[in-house]
Amino acid sequence: MTPEERDAPIYATFTELYSRGFSLDIGICVFVAGIHVAAIALGVWAAVFAPADWALVAGVWALSHFVLGSVSTTLYTHRLITHNATKKVSAPVHLFFCAFGQIFGVQGSVRAWAANHVLHHGVDRHGKKEIDPYSATWFPDPLRNFLWSHTLTHLFNHPESDERRRAYKATRHKVIMWQDRYYGLLTTFWLFLFPMGLGYAWGGWSGFFALLAGSMIGSVLVQHNTWTVNSVTHMWGWTKGLRSSAANNYVWLGPFGEGNHHGDHHDLPRDYRNGFGWSGWLLDPTRYGILLLRALRLIGPLNRASKREEAEVLASRKLAKLEARSRLCTEASELYQQFEARVLELRKDWLEAVSRWESLRKESKLMQQATARRDEIAHEIRAAKALVEARKEEFFAAVERLHAQIPSYAN
Ligand SMILES: [Zn+2]
Ligand SMILES: [Zn+2]
Incomplete structure (x- = not known):
């Protein structure tokens, strides 16, 4: 299959999707729209009306949320779990990320995320891009492709397929299965109850709204940061001759490494690194985290391309x-x-x-x-x-x- 055949559009408009078995997921739409509206409203409150100290607290909370959610997605969900960068991940690592870190990525459970991502890479192996949930080449124009791969895809229920069922049923560690079952509760706790409760105990209503503002702004930032990997890195880049669907190579950290050298990742997906040589070292902070976990013997030997x-x-x-x-x-x-x-x-x-x-x-x-x-x-x-x-x-x-x-x- 040539790159031209692979990248040829398969749908003309978004409305065509309804006749192909897609349907809007109202619950997800309300949730995503809700946190965006809350982030804007509370952001205005923190910037304009909140006491300066609480505005600072909101900013620090949002930044911490953003870093934790981004790194958890790249390091744990993406490289260690979906791509099996190592055969052995210890229970404390599973627990830390499933019960805590990955919830701040606000992108569904580890199990669901991994299943979708397997389908995303599948297009490089079997060319079935109609089952790549994040495809940036389904439509004839860049605007639709961007909107779809960046956000809209997450708001739809996608039609079932054997590949999707298999990817979702893949055997995963029991902590991952537990997180999948209680994902809604964990999200409610870490994104809402925890910051609101801590904020109120710390500083009454100002604290309540400051930490909620940090949580909502952090959620929106981390989502868009990760989504750009599916949209931007698959639509624009300057590396010629990539074997995969990714376009590569942005000097942009994305969610801490995946944004750069995304084509390198697609060409050698089981490698724990993102990018070769010195630029890979400089532009891939996620690998430092993986190497630290390895040095602490919390994960097993790492896969890397020869x-x-x-x-x-x-x-x-x-x-x-x-x-x-x-x-x-x-x-x-x-x-x-x-x-x-x-x-x-x-x-x-x-x-x-x-x-x-x-x-x-x-x-x-x-x-x-x-x-x-x-x-x-x-x-x-x-x-x-x-x-x-x-x-x-x-x-x-x-x-x-x-x-x-x-x-x-x-x-
Ligand atoms: Zn990709
Ligand atoms: Zn990947």
Whole structure:
């Protein structure tokens, strides 16, 4: 399936959805509209009428809510649970996020969120984008696509499908199942009763409204922050040759990492990281949290793509530059094919150099205890890495050369 076929619209308007089995979820509509109206009204109250101290408390509460809800969604619900970045998550981690942190993400239970997200990634494997609940390519125009993937999708009941049923029935930890059952109560407690009760006990009605304002503003901010991953990162970006439905690469933290390199994530979804190399390190704070949990032995060993898999992704993106070539005249076509064969050979050389470097690194880890051959192998690793860089440069330069020559081969 070509990207054009994958991204072709399947619905003309929103009203068409009703005849395809979608229906508005009135309860969700009232809830989402309610917290938006409350956030605006209480925000005006805090900014204009509230005593300065309470306005500050509302702001700090909203910010804390926003950070906690965002990180819980990215770190726990998204990477650890939905994508199984590790096989082992300890009970305290499940409890902290299910009974507390993830509720502040205000995006449904962990179980439901994970099921929807599995369907979202499914389009990269089987191309069935009609079951991707957050698809940003269902409609013919960007405005409808944005409104749908950003918010409207959450307000609708979607038609059932075997894939949806299977995703929802996936076996999950018992704490996740418990949270799913009591999600409404947990939300009522953490988003409303807790801030209102604490606020009233702390400072009477001013405290009551200040903390409620913080809770409502935090809820709205965290929702829109996470929703932008489904809308913005799937609609706009500048990385060419992505294999997935994501568009990538924004210099924008999104909900603490998922906003950047979203295409990298779609190309290698089980990786606990979002983004490769240094930019991945700099723009992905969620991974620091995951590494901290790992250092504390609260989660098991982490999945990450091999250097070879990373290199394959980068090579296929680079080669995408050549796919857009124009029609070539017969003589030029032959010459071009020779160059192209050379480019593919260079790609193979580079990937082989990466594999060799990677296996030496593994060997070196096994030899950590034994001191013999350590210096020797360290030297070999340095040389293998230098070879990787050289082969990569050669391959990239060859693609660029060929790309630059395309106009002279065209009819
Ligand atoms: Zn995505
Ligand atoms: Zn994902």
